[in-house]
Amino acid sequence: MLTPFVADALFAITAAIYLIASSVFLVHLLGKTGLSDRAVQFAARAIGIGAVFHAGHIVVASLVLHVCPVEGMHFAMSVVSMLACIAYAFARLRYKVDLIGAFVGPFALTFLVGSRAVAERSEFSPRFTGAILPIHIATLMLGYALFTLAFGAAVLYLVQERRLKNKQLGSVGQRLPPLDALDKAELRFLLFGFPFLTIGILAGTVFARSAEVGSDVSRLPALFRAILGYLTWLIFALVLLLRVVAGWRGRRAAYGIIAGFVVAMTVMAIYLLRTPPVISP
């Protein structure tokens, strides 16, 4: 029953749902007149439903391939985007920031499809010993998922802020979520994501010390990666600290989150670009 065909079918359904949701959001934002609230709500719900199929795809595919989902970069990318969608589905119930879906949808679609392309190229499959490495990867994935949402909120914040500062009070802004909601959503996503990032980075540090990994040449990207990892943590920590202590809200916080997210994505890109076979982290 669990054939590659089932995995492919789930993949296709997920991709189709994400594509539809993304299109609705983009048409809503970029079109001459916005779509109705119902259309936006439909797209937002679709992302949640897509995440369910996405989860199905990941489970079936990993059973077919006999790969633990958190093991390879292939699934890691896919899992991060799925977690982002699930987090979004829950967050939108509380924070009324459906439009972050305009970011989450395309993001999930890219990562879902991208993970397939990557999977076809690299075939690394590290063998873990102990719990440290799975903890490292799983927590980081959760953290990344939440930062993705924070990043989406930050981008929307900057667009809305620019619009108000430039007094371009046309109809596009009416479709964007209110500044305050976006600012609050950023903080929440960051606050939830930060502990995971912290644990993930600690676990990674412990693992790197205990493991004898790679040759001297392959150590270089690993080192670079580790530095960027710490930098990510530092940026997010600063964003949170300055917000509480110095009232760095709004624009500055949004820039901080975007910077942190870009660094975090760079770490991920380095993972993707490394030459197999290299053992994680």
Added chain:
Amino acid sequence: MILVVGLSYRTAPVEVRERVATSDMPSVLARLSSRKELRESMFISTCNRVEVFAEASSGDGAADAVAAIAEELSHGSSLDRHEIAQHLYDKADIDAVRHIFRVASSLESMVVGEPQILGQIKNAYEAATTAGSVGQLLSRSIERSFQVAKRVRSETALGVGLVSVSSVAVDLARNVFGDLKQAVVLLVGAGEMGEAAAKSLGRDARELRITNRNPQRAIDLARATSATAVPFEALEDELVRADIVVVSTASETYVINPDLVKRAMKRRKGRMLLFVDIAVPRNVDPRVHKIDNVYVFDIDDLESQVKEAMAARHGEVSRAEKIVEEEVDLFQKWLLGRNVTPAVIALRERAREVFLTELERSLNGRLRHLTESDRAALTQMVESAVKKHLHLPTARLRESAVQGKASDLAASLRYLFDLEELEDRLKQSGAMPAASAEVSTEVDVAPVDNEGDGRIH
């Protein structure tokens, strides 16, 4: 003949309107129904409009009917007939229909496109239906007006983006704060404009606070709006506390300057602050807008928004008016066609009667040998011959009805074929359909009910 008699914000000041308006529909309807000058009546009363829609008992009794309505309107108010008469307008026939359509479509509203009026007419119609004061002609026009309003709403953007300076201010505040439930609104200066904006912002807000250089004015206004009055000297503290600040003082210089706001923002820990400056000259230094997380919108920003929205709606008004005119034309055709409908039906009935009687006679005499199916075929043939034969005269009659020239023709027909008595007979036997029903001919000029169900929506 349909009539509209009433007064509105265009013809009567609020002092007059509030004395004529009443929520006691049943008693007004009962009084209207008791007037022999009126065959049908309906009463609508809103804060901007008090009107009676009616049908006069006879074609030439319009003037009497108008007088009767005026009398009933003054009866319910504390105004005498002459006082009220100078504010009343009356419209008859197709102008009355046009008026009803325009009112229902919100083209006559003070705020064009506002949606409440349709609901108010529906309620008035329901009350009149319950009271049994509306008949077939008014029902037809009112129900049609609902369809017209529906068309206007779905085919134009008339009701989209209703705007005033206050509503733009509320929209802007929503862009920043979302719903305003948690927001604290501070009104600086108790001018009239500021009061209006602060009121519409304060309606949804958690708290409305008012400060003014002259404290007594702040206290008075606060009392009237269930707000809190605060001393003007505490402005900086208030800026720390508020989220939305409406500024509207008579000051010739800036009341809010960047240093003041910067100090407040420090204490606010960067929480967003929105200034709505509706004073002329401006009261908020424009440099305040450059401070992080602070937004300043002055009267020009708000008014340009209002203008933009109004300009966008201007085209909508003429589109809506076009729709109304289309519908008025259709309705007029129906009204006119309606006068000849009984004659047409009677004429057809007369012809059928003659032919079928002859056929019957033959079938019982010389054609007795025919089978059942032959008989049926012959009857069928006669029926369709009648229809075809009368098609052209019917069509011509309806055409001339549309051009308003049918009454002579109809009278001639009635005389030539002795239809008068037959019409009465048909009416009594119920064979004559209610005049709202159309006789089916290929030239059907009656308005077609687009929605098909004819119900109130």
